[in-house]
Amino acid sequence: MKDLKCGLKECRFNKGYSCCADCITICGNTDCESYEPLEDKRGSLFEAADEFVPANYSVDTKVKCDADCVFNKNHICVSNGITVMGEGEKEAVCLTFIKD
Template sequence: MKDIKCGLKDCRFNKGYCCCAKSIDVSTRTDCLTYSPDEKKRNSLFEAAADFIPANYSVDTAVTCNAKCIFNKDNRCVSNGITVMGEGNGEVVCLTYIKD
């Protein structure tokens, strides 16, 4: 999957709001288990710095999913793309989730 939007600016895999991880895992509760904070991004003096990084759509990311979602086929996400965001309470979730 090449269309993975990530709203977590401090994740080390986020490049211009695109996920550049080789694979991501989504839990049964729709949490992104691959999220990994990058202290350099987190402690940056420039809040907008991540906004100026060019998007990288070249990574073909495998998405393993354990949620009961309509896009889950044999623990693989078959959606054309997903969006991952933080919920403000420390959870990082897949917003594309649609209950099966």
């Protein structure tokens, strides 16, 4: 999946609000298990600089998933794209989830 948008720019895999991990795992409760915040990306003095990093859609990220979702086929997400964001108390959640 190349269209993996993610609002968590402090994550080590985030480049211009796009996920560049080779493989991520979404848990049964739709949390992104691969979210890994880096202290030096979080609230750095040059925070604004991150905003100008161009998105990188060239990485074909494999999305493993355990959620009970319409896009889940044998624990692999078959959606064309997903969006991951923080939601309420949760740090990183798949917002594309549609209950199966």
